[in-house]
Amino acid sequence: MRRLLLSSVVLAFVGTSLAGCKQRPTPEQCEDLCWKYNELHFWEKFEAQSADFTPQAKEEARAARQKVWDDMKARSFDPGLKNCVTECKRGGEAKQVPCMEKAETAKAARACLED
Numbered sequence: 001m002r003r004l005l006l007s008s009v010v011l012a013f014v015g016t017s018l019a020g021c022k023q024r025p026t027p028e029q030c031e032d033l034c035w036k037y038n039e040l041h042f043w044e045k046f047e048a049q050s051a052d053f054t055p056q057a058k059e060e061a062r063a064a065r066q067k068v069w070d071d072m073k074a075r076s077f078d079p080g081l082k083n084c085v086t087e088c089k090r091g092g093e094a095k096q097v098p099c100m101e102k103a104e105t106a107k108a109a110r111a112c113l114e115d
Contacts, residue, residue: 022094024089024094025088025089025093025094027085027089029088034081034084035073036103037113039069040103040105041106
């Protein structure tokens with residue numbers, strides 16, 4: 001699932017690279033952009049999966065899901081992240097960075113990449 005999300009970010013960046021020469025985000029901005037996009041989609045999926053949970057079950061599931069997220073962020077190497085950052089540097093646009101920083105939903109994050 002996570003690789004699929006990162007792959008969709010990669011494809012969005014590749015698509016924007018075809019539009020011509022544009023100012024690119026820095027590697028650090030690309031990493032932040034990739035993490036933010038993935039995090040919003042990670043929690044959107046959780047919300048959809050836990051919609052019918054009782055409040056207590058949802059709280060327990062959220063804690064377990066948070067641990068999964070924290071473990072992903074703590075990895076020293078993540079090939080999906082590396083690919084996302086590489087494609088961002090090649091085809092991302094600097095204007096996507098402030099848009100993604102403001103995004104609070106997965107839908108808003110997708111819109112940042114569709115401009």
